[in-house]
Amino acid sequence: MTSDINKASSRQVTNRIDVKWVNLIPYLTLFLLIIVTGILQPKIFSLNWLGIKTDAVLTLVLATIGQTLVLLIGGIDLSLGGVISLTNSLAATKMADNLPSMVGISIAILAMGAFLGAINGIIIVKLRTQPFIATLITWSIYGGIALWVLPTDGGNVPQRFISSLLARPAGIPVSLIIIAVIVALWLYLRRSPFVSSVIALGSNERSAYLLGININLVKIQVYALSGFFAASAGLYRTALVSSGSPTAGNGFILISVAAAVIGGTSLAGGKGSIVGSIIGAFILKLISDLLIFAGISSYWSALFQGLLLIIIIAAVSITELVKRQEEIKR
Amino acid sequence: MEKVSKSFDDVKALVDADFIANCGEVHALLGENGAGKSTLIKILSGAIKADSGNITLSGKHLFLRGPSDAIRLGIGTVYQELSLIPVLTVADNIFFGQDSITRFGRVSIHTLYDHAQELFERYGLLEDIDPKATVGELSLRQRQLVEIIKVIARNPQVLILDEATSALTEDDVNWLLKLARQFADKGKIVIYISHRMGEVKEVADRVTVFRNGSNVGVRSINETNSDELVSLMLGKQVSGYFPVKHATVQNKIALQTRQLCLGHALQGVNFELRWGEVLGVGGLAGQGEVPLFLSLFGIYRADGDIFIDGKLVKINKPSESLRYGIALVPEDRNTQGLISRLSIRENMSLPILKRLTRYLFVNRREERRLVVNVMKNLRIKADRPDILVMNLSGGNQQKVVIAKLLLTEPKILLMFDITRGVDVGTKVEIFNLVRGLAAKGNAILYYSTTIDELVNVCDSVVVMHDGRIEAELNGPTLTKENIIRASVGEKVK
Numbered sequence: 001m002t003s004d005i006n007k008a009s010s011r012q013v014t015n016r017i018d019v020k021w022v023n024l025i026p027y028l029t030l031f032l033l034i035i036v037t038g039i040l041q042p043k044i045f046s047l048n049w050l051g052i053k054t055d056a057v058l059t060l061v062l063a064t065i066g067q068t069l070v071l072l073i074g075g076i077d078l079s080l081g082g083v084i085s086l087t088n089s090l091a092a093t094k095m096a097d098n099l100p101s102m103v104g105i106s107i108a109i110l111a112m113g114a115f116l117g118a119i120n121g122i123i124i125v126k127l128r129t130q131p132f133i134a135t136l137i138t139w140s141i142y143g144g145i146a147l148w149v150l151p152t153d154g155g156n157v158p159q160r161f162i163s164s165l166l167a168r169p170a171g172i173p174v175s176l177i178i179i180a181v182i183v184a185l186w187l188y189l190r191r192s193p194f195v196s197s198v199i200a201l202g203s204n205e206r207s208a209y210l211l212g213i214n215i216n217l218v219k220i221q222v223y224a225l226s227g228f229f230a231a232s233a234g235l236y237r238t239a240l241v242s243s244g245s246p247t248a249g250n251g252f253i254l255i256s257v258a259a260a261v262i263g264g265t266s267l268a269g270g271k272g273s274i275v276g277s278i279i280g281a282f283i284l285k286l287i288s289d290l291l292i293f294a295g296i297s298s299y300w301s302a303l304f305q306g307l308l309l310i311i312i313i314a315a316v317s318i319t320e321l322v323k324r325q326e327e328i329k330r
Numbered sequence: 331m332e333k334v335s336k337s338f339d340d341v342k343a344l345v346d347a348d349f350i351a352n353c354g355e356v357h358a359l360l361g362e363n364g365a366g367k368s369t370l371i372k373i374l375s376g377a378i379k380a381d382s383g384n385i386t387l388s389g390k391h392l393f394l395r396g397p398s399d400a401i402r403l404g405i406g407t408v409y410q411e412l413s414l415i416p417v418l419t420v421a422d423n424i425f426f427g428q429d430s431i432t433r434f435g436r437v438s439i440h441t442l443y444d445h446a447q448e449l450f451e452r453y454g455l456l457e458d459i460d461p462k463a464t465v466g467e468l469s470l471r472q473r474q475l476v477e478i479i480k481v482i483a484r485n486p487q488v489l490i491l492d493e494a495t496s497a498l499t500e501d502d503v504n505w506l507l508k509l510a511r512q513f514a515d516k517g518k519i520v521i522y523i524s525h526r527m528g529e530v531k532e533v534a535d536r537v538t539v540f541r542n543g544s545n546v547g548v549r550s551i552n553e554t555n556s557d558e559l560v561s562l563m564l565g566k567q568v569s570g571y572f573p574v575k576h577a578t579v580q581n582k583i584a585l586q587t588r589q590l591c592l593g594h595a596l597q598g599v600n601f602e603l604r605w606g607e608v609l610g611v612g613g614l615a616g617q618g619e620v621p622l623f624l625s626l627f628g629i630y631r632a633d634g635d636i637f638i639d640g641k642l643v644k645i646n647k648p649s650e651s652l653r654y655g656i657a658l659v660p661e662d663r664n665t666q667g668l669i670s671r672l673s674i675r676e677n678m679s680l681p682i683l684k685r686l687t688r689y690l691f692v693n694r695r696e697e698r699r700l701v702v703n704v705m706k707n708l709r710i711k712a713d714r715p716d717i718l719v720m721n722l723s724g725g726n727q728q729k730v731v732i733a734k735l736l737l738t739e740p741k742i743l744l745m746f747d748i749t750r751g752v753d754v755g756t757k758v759e760i761f762n763l764v765r766g767l768a769a770k771g772n773a774i775l776y777y778s779t780t781i782d783e784l785v786n787v788c789d790s791v792v793v794m795h796d797g798r799i800e801a802e803l804n805g806p807t808l809t810k811e812n813i814i815r816a817s818v819g820e821k822v823k
Contacts, residue, residue, distance in 0.1 A: 191439070193427065196418070200426070203417040210377055210413035211426055212398030270417050 022319045025312060026263045026279045033286040040293060051173035055166060057285040058175040059084075059237045060255060061278050064263075065182065066117075066229030067256040068277040069222050073202040074269025075124070075131035077223065080230035080256065082142025083116050084249025087234030089146045092155025092244025102161050110231050116142060117227020121220030139253070146246040155244035165239035175236075179278060186274040198222060203270025258305060259284055262312050283308070334373060334383030343369040345543040347383070351488075351536075356510050356520040358530045358551075361540035361563055362725065362753035367523050368410065370540070371490050374521075375407040376400030387488070401427075406486030410493040410523075410724075410751065411664060412477045416466035421446040423465055424480045449483050456505055470497040470662075471615060478506065488519045495524060496751050499615070507533040525753055527556050539563055560754055571758060572786035573765045579789050580606040583640065584773035585626070585656075585742050590634035595621040597797035598634070603742070603775055608768045610788030611777040612813045618797040619777050620661070623744050626775070627651045627658040638742070652681065657740035659731055659748050663724075667731035670720035674712060675701045677719050678734040704733040709759060725756030732763070743767065743774045749783065761787050781810045795819050 038045060063080055070077040087109045095105045116138070123134040167174050189195055197218050200208040209215050230249070237248055257267075263280030265272030284305055291301045331349040335342075344366045351357040361367045372378040374385065376394040385392040387403065394400050400407070407413075414423050421442040446461035459472055468476065474497045481489065491510065495503045510533050514520045524530055530537065531551065539547045539562040547562045583602050590599040596618050603609045611619055625632035628651040636643055638654050645651050651658070660666035668677050679686060679697045686693050686700075701715045710729045712722060719730060728748060735743070745764070749757045764787060768774055778784050784791050790804035793816035801816035803809070812822040 191422075196422065196426065199417065200415045204415050206411075207413040207415050210375075210397050210407075210409060211415075212396070212401045213427070214396070214398065 022316055023264060023276075025315055026276050026283065029262070029308075029312065030279050030283050030286070033283060033290070037286060037290060040290070047171050047173075050176065051168060053282070053285065053289075054173050054175040054179060055240060057281055058178065059233045059240060060252060060259060060281045060285065061179060061182075062229050062233035062236060063249075063252045063256040064259040064277045064281045065274055066226035066233075068260045068263070068265050068272055068274060069198065069229075070131070070226045071202075071257070071260055071265050071267060072198050072269055072272050073219060073222050074205075075219070075223070076135065076257070077117075077120065077226045077230075078132065078135040078253055079116070079120055079138035079142055080135075080226060080233075081249035081251075081253040082139040082144075082146065083113055083227055083230035084234040084237065084252055085146040085246050086116075086142045086149065086249075087113060087231045088237050088248040089150035089155065089244040089246050091161075091235055091238040092157050093150055095156075095158050095161060095238075097158040097160065099160075102158060106235055109235055110228060113231020113234075114224045114228040117230070118220055118224040120227065121223035124223065125216045125219050143246070143249070146249075150244050150246050153243060153245040155238075157238055157242045157244070162239045162242050165236060183275055183278065190273075194218075194221075199270055201269075255284065255305075258309050262309060264316075331370065331374065331385050332383055334370065334380045334385075342543055344373075344380070347540070347543060348545045349538060350548075351519050351521055353519055354514055354517050355535040356514045356522055356533050358522045358524065358534035358537045359540065360523075360530065360537055360559060362723070362755045365540040365563070365723075365753070366543040367540050368492060368723075371407065371492055371521065371523060374400070374488075375405055375409075375490060377407075401484070404487035405490065406481040406484055406488065407490040408478050408481045408492060408494040410496070412473055414465045414473055414477055414480075416464065418465060419461065420459055420463055420465060420468070420476050421461040423476060424449065424461075424483060426480075449479055453479060453482060453509065454505065455479065456501055469616065471499065471502070474498055475502065478509075482509065482513075486518070488521065489513050490521045490523075492523045493525070493751055495526065495529060503529060525751065527559070530559075531556070563754060571754075572782075573758075573762045575765065575786070575789070576769060578606040578608075578765070578768040579604050580771070584638070585775070586637040586640075587626075588635040588637070590622070590625060590632050590636070592621050592625060592630055592632040595797055596625065596632055596634075599794075599797070599799055601792050601799055601802070603773045605741075605773050606768050606771050607790065608764055608774045608776050608788045610784040610791035611775060611794060612781065612784050612791050613794035613800070613817050615779070617794040617817075619746075619794050621797075622794070623658060623746050623775070623777065626744055627656060652738055652740070655739070655741035656744065657735040657738055657742070658744040659735060659746060661746045661750075663727050663731050667734075668719050668727060671718060673716045673718055674705070674710070674722075674730055675715035677730060678704065678715075678737055681734060681738045700737060704737060708733050708736075708763065723753070725752040728752050728760070729756065732760070741772055743772060745774060746777045747779055748776075749778065749780070781813050784813060785810055793817055 063084065066080055067077055090109055091105060095102055120135055120138055123129050123138070124131050165174055197208065197213045200211065200213060201215060201218055205215065233252070234249065238244060259280035260272065260277045261267065261280070262283055263273065263276030263278070265277060287304060287308060288301045291304055292298070331347065334347045335344050347366060347370055349370060359367045359371070369378065373380045376397040376399050385394070392403065415426070418426070424446055425442055443461040450459065455475060457472060457475060459468070459476065465473060465476065474494065478494055489510070491506070495506060498506065507529060510520050510522060514535070522530065522534055534551050537549050537551055537554065537559060538545060539559060541563060549559070582605050584605045585603040587599055587601055590596050599618070599622055601609070611622070613619060621630055621632070624630045626636065626645070628645040628647045628649075631646055636645060643654060645654065648658075664670065675697065678701050679692070683692060686697050698715065705712065705715060708729045710733065711726050719727060722730065732748065749760055752760065761783075764774060764776065768789075776788055785808055790802065791808055791813060792799045793801045793803065793813055795817060796819070800819060801812065801822050803812050803816070803822065807822060815822050
């Protein structure tokens with residue numbers, strides 16, 4: 001029962017404060033991690049250091065963005081693992097060392113990613129399949145194709161491709177520019193009709209339908225976007241590690257979900273932000289770096305990431321609970 | 331709309347239904363739940379596709395692929411279950427999907443808030459709703475007001491109001507009726523669905539009555555009366571809307587609270603509920619009735635004492651409440667009373683699964699027997715217990731909720747506005763059911779927003795105001811006037 005509370009103004013003020021606190025958790029965590037890093041490794045901060053970090057984390061960021069959009073509509077995309085592997089493998093084998101080839105192949109790969117994602121959407125919408133099952137199936141299919149394209153790690157990546165994506169024009173890393181552009185786009189499009197439809201769909205599908213939103217089309221579009229971003233992640237990874245691997249994407253599936261959740265995205269849909277997800281990816285990266293610095297074996301890093309996830313989710317849930325209790329008391 | 335038919339699985343909602351409404355009129359659509367009104371209207375709004383039949387608007391044949399087509403053609407619908415997005419703000423909801431304020435695909439927040447505020451003023455909204463507030467924070471009444479403004483603001487050619495007043499106050503209702511009239515006077519078509527005869531008589535020009543999926547009569551409002559309309563709806567002569575109140579109240583106290591407090595919501599609630607008594611709870615919305623009911627059922631943990639049969643008890647969660655023999659019929663059957671995707675049988679057996687389970691398996695035969703039995707007793711209109719609950723009419727759904735709780739064999743029933751959005755015929759059955767339960771010795775706490783019900787169905791009534799019991803009325807003091815006086819904090823006569 002929605003509590004019928006009389007003192008509306010005070011209630012709204014409280015809600016806004018509480019809501020702000022919850023939204024700040026990712027920012028606070030990132031801030032804390034940066035401080036800790038600064039304490040343990042003094043004088044390490046520099047544009048170069050930032051560049052190394054953004055280069056390393058961009059793949060995860062791109063994958064997480066795609067995943068966030070899917071989570072917003074209450075779905076999940078397991079197939080991004082396969083898409084990353086496939087696009088990585090294709091880029092590492094099909095790119096020739098000349099500009100038309102690099103640009104052409106890149107565009108083709110991005111388009112293919114959108115296409116592969118759209119297939120997910122179509123299976124989910126037309127065949128009425130659960131997103132988990134549908135993307136699980138396409139994950140194996142796309143991963144299988146990756147193995148066929150590139151049976152073992154390797155491949156031949158043109159040097160110019162690598163250096164252009166890892167470049168530092170005027171000292172600013174390309175990866176940082178990409179992130180900045182994405183953030184700017186998100187802030188601009190956050191209230192656009194498409195994003196509003198996505199959030200509406202994710203939070204209350206029935207109402208969204210009655211409001212005239214084309215549910216099926218939006219779902220397919222979202223999965224296509226996820227595929228697009230997964231493909232971009234695979235493409236960037238090719239430059240980052242200057243090679244291809246048919247299993248490259250597998251490690252990104254659950255981590256992208258973790259990063260999104262840490263950034264404030266709800267697994268039930270309807271709540272989340274791209275900026276939060278980007279921060280979530282950075283948080284995971286910084287933790288993993290801190291663990292390496294502390295000499296803790298990389299096998300433990302998964303454990304710590306899991307612990308962090310639990311702490312953050314608990315913090316969010318407790319805040320929601322307290323907010324609800326406070327509501328009735330007023 | 332001509333010869334429209336629609337079936338949901340095995341449930342025939344509409345059978346060759348016809349409906350005609352003219353410009354410049356407020357046309358009421360009456361009928362019991364299950365008569366097909368909601369289905370007909372949902373076909374018109376594009377939410378459902380008819381199996382057969384056609385729709386024409388101003389001579390043009392309409393082919394609606396979905397709600398967006400209907401909206402584009404100027405058909406605006408205020409839905410009974412509302413169509414708002416809780417995580418978005420009031421302003422976002424009102425202007426959802428409208429490009430009028432868009433520039434480069436981006437909508438300025440502050441313009442939206444100002445526009446929303448303008449709309450509220452233009453239509454004379456009686457409540458100060460903050461356009462920046464999230465819809466999820468609003469009360470049911472406020473949400474309904476937002477839904478109404480949202481639809482009206484688009485200036486539709488056909489305005490459909492489906493039970494648009496169910497959560498509104500009397501002032502709000504008058505406001506809406508005036509708006510409906512203004513719309514019709516501008517030459518639009520207003521289709522008004524309501525269970526409240528008073529509203530219909532006041533605002534409608536013509537009335538169409540539906541029964542069992544077909545149109546059974548169209549009348550001009552001044553050429554007919556309530557009795558004729560109700561007879562058309564029920565298909566039989568109507569007598570005795572309210573049941574006879576037999577003396578059922580016993581001397582022993584079933585449930586008693588002492589100084590029940592919960593933050594600002596409950597400020598020391600004291601009352602006594604006797605076995606065999608139907609104790610009404612009246613008062614305006616938001617005076618603590620919700621926290622009271624929820625505290626008694628263990629959803630909130632209030633300070634103070636609760637006594638059952640004279641013994642002090644601690645109720646910390648619903649399962650404990652159920653164990654003490656208390657059952658709650660909640661406010662919103664859709665989100666709190668039922669699981670819409672499950673069948674009648676599954677919904678009903680949920681609270682008593684432990685009783686039905688032996689070792690690891692549920693005794694399906696016993697389950698079926700109990701369910702069929704209670705369906706018969708409550709006259710739930712469904713062919714089989716396996717029908718999904720979401721395909722039932724509102725009144726039948728409410729019966730399923732009550733039946734489900736009755737299966738837990740409660741002794742004390744907390745009934746919260748159980749006739750909201752329920753058709754006339756079912757209401758009568760529910761009133762009789764409540765009195766029957768009292769006659770069997772159960773204790774019932776009965777909250778209703780309809781003062782007539784409180785006076786006619788309850789033995790005594792306590793009126794809540796500002797988190798306290800303002801007045802206890804029974805016998806000669808139990809009048810409509812006193813309930814209203816107590817509701818606003820005035821002394822009773």
